[in-house]
Amino acid sequence: QLQLQESGPGLVKPSETLPLACTVSGDSISSSNYYWAWIRQPPGKGLEWIGSIYSSGRAFYNPSLHSRVTISLDTSKNQFSLRLSSVTAADTAVYYCARQTATVTTRWFDPWGQGTLVTVSS
Amino acid sequence: DIPMTQSPSSLSASVGDRVTITCRAGQSISDSLNWYQHKPGKAPKLLVFAASNLQSGVPSRFSGSGSGTDFTLTIRNLQPEDLATYYCQQSYSVPPFTFGQGTKLEIK
Numbered sequence: 001q002l003q004l005q006e007s008g009p010g011l012v013k014p015s016e017t018l019p020l021a022c023t024v025s026g027d028s029i030s031s032s033n034y035y036w037a038w039i040r041q042p043p044g045k046g047l048e049w050i051g052s053i054y055s056s057g058r059a060f061y062n063p064s065l066h067s068r069v070t071i072s073l074d075t076s077k078n079q080f081s082l083r084l085s086s087v088t089a090a091d092t093a094v095y096y097c098a099r100q101t102a103t104v105t106t107r108w109f110d111p112w113g114q115g116t117l118v119t120v121s122s
Numbered sequence: 123d124i125p126m127t128q129s130p131s132s133l134s135a136s137v138g139d140r141v142t143i144t145c146r147a148g149q150s151i152s153d154s155l156n157w158y159q160h161k162p163g164k165a166p167k168l169l170v171f172a173a174s175n176l177q178s179g180v181p182s183r184f185s186g187s188g189s190g191t192d193f194t195l196t197i198r199n200l201q202p203e204d205l206a207t208y209y210c211q212q213s214y215s216v217p218p219f220t221f222g223q224g225t226k227l228e229i230k
Contacts (some may be wrong), residue, residue: 109168111202114164
C-alpha cells in the first residue's frame with residue numbers, strides 16, 4: 001500500500017528557507033510513471049497547489065510561487081523535497097505531499113500524506 | 123488561473139439525508155474535475171475523479187456529475203462518518219491546479 005509521510009521543521013524564521021521532505025513507501029518514485037506533488041493549506045483557508053515533479057525529475061510550479069520554489073527528487077532515499085525561500089508569515093500552513101496521477105485528459109492527487117504544520121515566526 | 127467556486131460554503135444535514143454540493147468553474151473545463159473529502163487531522167481523500175468516476179473503495183452513496191462549468195457531488199443516505207470538508211479541484215488548465223474554497227458538512 002502506497003504511503004507518503006512529510007517531515008521537516010515545524011518552525012521557520014521569516015526570510016529563511018523552508019525545507020520539507022516526503023518519504024514514499026510502497027512505490028519507487030523514479031520508476032513509476034507518476035508525478036509527485038506538494039499542496040498546502042494556510043490556517044482557515046483552502047488548498048493551494050505548490051508544484052509537482054515527474055519521475056524523470058522535470059518539475060513545474062504554481063506561477064504565484066515559482067520564483068521561490070524548488071522541488072527535487074532523492075531517489076536514494078525514495079523521497080522528494082520542497083524548498084521554499086524567503087518565507088513570510090503568509091507561508092504558515094499545513095503542507096501536504098501527494099502522488100499525482102495523469103491520464104490523457106485529466107490529473108488527480110491520491111493518496112496524500114497526513115500533512116505537517118509549518119509556522120513562520122521569529 | 124481558473125477560479126473554482128463551491129456552494130454552499132457550509133451545510134448541516136441529518137443522518138439518512140441526501141446532500142448536494144456544487145462546484146462552478148470560471149470557464150469550461152470539460153470533465154477535468156475531481157472531488158476530495160478532508161476530515162479534521164486526516165489526509166485529504168480522493169472521492170471522485172474526472173467528474174463522475176468513483177475512486178476505488180469509496181462507498182457507492184457518493185456520486186459526481188457534470189461537465190463544462192457546473193459540477194455536483196451528491197451524498198445519498200448521509201452517515202455520521204461523512205462529517206468533513208469537501209473540495210473540488212480542476213486539472214483542465216495547468217499550471218496551476220486550482221481548488222474550490224471548500225464546503226464544510228456538519229451532521230445534525
